[in-house]
Amino acid sequence: MNAAQDAAASYRGPTDPPADAVLPERHPDAPQPGKGLGTHYAQCFGCGEERPEGLHLHVRAGEGVSVTAEFEVAPGHQGAPGLIHGGLLATAFDEVMGAVSWMLHVPAVTGRLETDYVKPVPVGRTVHFSAWCVGRAGRKLYHRAEARLDGPQGLLVARAAALFVAVKLEHFTSNGRAEEVQAVLEDPQTYRSLKAFELNP
């Protein structure tokens, strides 16, 4: 093998777990398989119930460090006529892979998100997602996801891979707009989700 072949053989893309990554175990307090995770924040575009224009994704715990979710493609989600906007599909992937970190009780944010669009997705159909963790190396969490049409075994329409980075509570308190951050800190409902992440402001 020459030097170039050697480098190619050892190349790992930014969303591939490095050789020293470990497969993390689900947190002992993570919800049982099939149980809903609930929203992490009522104003979240992906899962919040107080955002009428949002995706209203209902995420459920899966086996191990995995989740499933689905949402119906609405007219407000269009890019081309009658077809979903690709960015919204990426948003949904971001949300469901974000929820995978929840199964670990690790607060984490997206560092990198890659999406393969495999088939067009029409309005009025239901997209079923599954997402799972493929490794952890220090603060870096590596997740994968799939989207299928009309059922968990339906036509594969998109795939995604992501690198999430574990962060401290300060990531949110120091960077978020003060009025929303303050509202969250004063809202006991949100304290429950803070507890899930073992964050005590």
Ligand SMILES: CCCCCCCC/C=C\CCCCCCCC(=O)SCCNC(=O)CCNC(=O)[C@H](O)C(C)(C)COP(=O)(O)OP(=O)(O)OC[C@H]1O[C@@H](n2cnc3c(N)ncnc32)[C@H](O)[C@@H]1OP(=O)(O)O
């Ligand atoms: C008061 C209220 C409190 C409420 C709290 C509620 C708890 C809620 C919990 C959970 C909410 C979940 C919400 C889910 C929503 C869906 C998920 C999203 O959409 S999140 C939003 C989009 N993402 C961002 O806005 C990140 C913006 N980026 C950053 O802030 C930084 O870049 C960050 C944190 C990702 C990394 O910055 P660094 O300074 O902490 O760390 P560095 O050293 O740069 O990176 C760490 C490692 O990661 C690699 N890395 C980082 N970014 C990378 C990239 N793009 N590609 C490849 N590697 C990357 C680096 O190379 C480094 O690796 P090496 O340790 O050296 O091996």
